[in-house]
Amino acid sequence: MKLKDTFTTIFGYNRFHRIKLSDIIYKLWTHRSLIFKSLCLGIVIGLVICFSIPKEYTTKMQLCLEKNNKTNMLSGSILSELIDMAITPDAYSENLYALLISTPQFNQDLLNIQVPLSKDNKNKISLRQYLDKEQSKAWWNYIIDFPANCIELLIREDSDNKPGTSYMPTLRDAELIEELQQHISLSQIESTGMMELEVELQNPYVTALLADSICTRLNRYINNYRKAKAITRYQFSDSIYNESKHIYLDTHSKYASYRDSNQKISNNYNKLAEERLKTENNIAYTTYMNSALQRQANLNNVILEKPIYHIVQPSYISAKASSPKKLVILSYCLFLSLFIPSTWITFYNTRHSSK
Missing domain, CATH: 3.30.1890 (Bacterial polysaccharide co-polymerase-like)
Known part of the structure; x- marks a missing residue:
């Protein structure tokens, strides 16, 4: 079995499949409503944390x-x-x-x-x-x-x-x-x-x-x-x-x-x-x-x-x-609320599309 087939068998998708930047941008834009909801949730969570401390x-x-x-x-x-x-x-x-x-x-x-x-x-x-x-x-x-x-x-x-x-x-x-x-x-x-x-x-x-x-x-x-x-x-x-x-x-x-x-x-x-x-x-x-x-x-x-x-x-x-340093807490919450859904949209959908 070749190394490429081995990775495909283990991880369930072809890791050697090239991902274009334009495809990533398109996928993020397609799921922009999910990202926007995640950002709103991150802002709410950040404000709750800031005013609770x-x-x-x-x-x-x-x-x-x-x-x-x-x-x-x-x-x-x-x-x-x-x-x-x-x-x-x-x-x-x-x-x-x-x-x-x-x-x-x-x-x-x-x-x-x-x-x-x-x-x-x-x-x-x-x-x-x-x-x-x-x-x-x-x-x-x-x-x-x-x-x-x-x-x-x-x-x-x-x-x-x-x-x-x-x-x-x-x-x-x-x-x-x-x-x-x-x-x-x-x-x-x-x-x-x-x-x-x-x-x-x-x-x-x-x-x-x-x-x-x-x-x-x-x-x-x-x-x-x-x-x-x-x-x-x-x-x-x-x-x-x-x-x-x-x-x-x-x-x-x-x-x-x-x-x-x-x-x-x-x-x-x-x-x-x-x-x-x-x-x-x-x-x-x-x-x-x-x-x-x-x-x-x-x-x-x-x-x-x-x-x-x-x-x-x-x-x-x-x-x-x-x-508490409210700007720092809000920055972390906004970063995580943007990073997590973007990563999930990019790699999860890429995995299913490459099967």
Whole structure:
């Protein structure tokens, strides 16, 4: 059997039959009523989709990260060097900020903030209530989620209704946290090195306030971590300072007592002993002064609350919805409504005509 006959047997028509462009145009023109009906149906479906998807507003904030530069106020001094030594790299690097704001504990705290529903800021509710009552979704999502919601109501335990904590949130809070994580994103702009925070919700006032609250809480979270680390370092340096002070006072007292008791005695043994006590006293004094400077440097780090970034572009209330993109949805629907019937008319009729 030839290859041409094989294809004809398998596919039911001769695939090597040449299709002229004029034949295709003629077939499409002959079935123009079907194509027109399909286009009308595509427009209706596209409009239904566009007006069924709730509007969402986006707020973007650009943050310039603060670098840990060395101090220049006391350049060249011992205190300056010790302060620079006290500034250690953070465990939370800038690459982990996006992971930090997506943690359940961070989002659990966001659920308790009060957000306005209008411009006058009179009607305020918690973000938990807003996500639970005010956020809507397309009607087909309710149909898709209906079986899962019924099963969830049947298997829900009474313990889920108890108040949750940051370590063990309730089942509903866990769902709201998961939903909130989908509306928040933090990324780094490679060209400028800045961070861009993007929040997308259905209320522009809630979106702007939530973006500002995320920046405030992220700054507070990192500063609390730095302060806890600085306190630990200060407590350690304070213990070393007290110990070195005690050693210095002890060696200084021994050296002074020895000199007072051996002023009129002049021999090699007394001179060597005095030199040894003097050297020990100098070493203890140097250790004592260095520990005092290190203690003061760590105390400055405890007192100082340094911002982790500067806000280049603050949060704003968006006047235009970012989604749904109606023109894009209509374009896709029109393309499919034109492509599907045209393909069916061309190849289906060509197959039957070539049998």
